Amino acid sequence: MSMHETRRAARQRRRRRGLMVGAAAGVAVTSLVVTLVLTMQRDGAGNAGKAPAVAGAPARGTAPPVAPRQKPSAASPTAASATPAARATTPTPPAATSSSPPSASPRAVPATASLAGRIRPRTTYRGVATVYQAGTGDGACLYGPSDDMMIAAMNTADYETSQACGAHVLVRAANGASVTVRITNECPLPCAPRQLDLSEQAFARLAPTSTGRIAITWSLVSPGTAKAISIRYKSGSSPHWCGIQAIGHRNPLARLEVRTGGGWRPLTRTPYNYFLSPDGSGCGGALRITDIYGERLTIDGIALRPDAVQPTRVQFARH
Template structure:
């Protein structure tokens, strides 16, 4: 009987010990859970990684954006503006640039819109012939200038070169243009004139000179808002600049680039690339392109 009680007591001690172990383990787990819940990473609270070390958003891929503020017109022929920006100044201007007031005298003659610049006669009655110095080997061709005298002004397009006795600053106006400034009986008046960039000029056209072939060609740009600085033809992977004749055609003496893509640049540095211009002599081929206004 005494041995049975000792045996039961021993088993009771074993059971108590097991219960204590289980309680300690459960308490430890509960404490760990409370500790994890209180250590700043509880559900719903931003973690240190999320709040302070979040990976930055990827920067936009520059190649995915347009490489220039291009204004692309796609007529037939097509045209694409390829300059990144149009500067306010005119780094490619010759003697006639924006902002400079030229002073001289104005006369008039029986103009028809044709002349040294080789534009077709007719159409615009408000034209002018530039003195030789400011004509500058056709750089003045197609430029628009505002002529002012006695509080009156008129805007004319340069289509001709004044005869050799015209001094620097002088401009020979069409009779219609001169009449906007003074009575024809005045004959000769003091004026000032400056380059302008008008709004209502339409779009550009291209013409190949009579006799142009794949072995020699002359290229003329018509209807440009701003004076031209250069014309280039495609040459392999690059561009080849053509010289400008005094009669306002850009010449490819060996025919290189004739009938291919053209790139034209105005005095402000804006470039337009013209595609689809056929090698069709003496045909005015319109585009939908035009230089920006200044």
């Protein structure tokens, strides 16, 4: 081989080695780049999972934060568990005693809150007074003729199935005149709630009877009387059926009971002011009467004598 050919062959060998080295370097560089990219992707993925925690969001598996004004349901009692306790300790005030003096304690609720009907003590009502001819003074309460004609008929709503019978009411007119009347009768429609129909004698204490109708205020009173209460059995009463009436009670009656083998039994009141025992239980035995203030009086020795007014030795206290 000539010298020229030898040199050319040497150059070709060096070129091939250069290409091989370059190719290897290229492969190495490519591998390095790929490695760097993969590493960056892995690092980026890890940082992406932590980014919400940096922003303040809760990490997985933990409960979300609770706002300051909200409490978890387990930390506060439910409405169902709280209500009965409130109802057990706070009695509901009676709606009709708004003008009564406040009680010193919520527990000090007077007996009238449950025993009185529409007509409450220590309460003033506004209404009208009309006038009627009362005759002998008898009326729906079936008390019979009255010696005292300072009497009145109560409108049907406030009469309340004879619960107003025997109540004493102080009536005041706008001119300052006043009169105390006893309820012995019922004034049906068109008498309106809070209306009193006065006997001519009682109306004349307030205004001339020719006026016929005046504005009034009225309230329940507990008069000072020395008389005792009387008991009367209704005509037709027997050991098998009886009606019982109390007469002359200072305060309105809330209930009348008879004593039976099983204890005290309350009787049902009628619109004509008798308490009935339809099967005769307790008829002719001991009685117990309760006024709207909660006072109870036990009465013994009243014979089963129909239509006889039998006096007792008891009377309710004055209020």
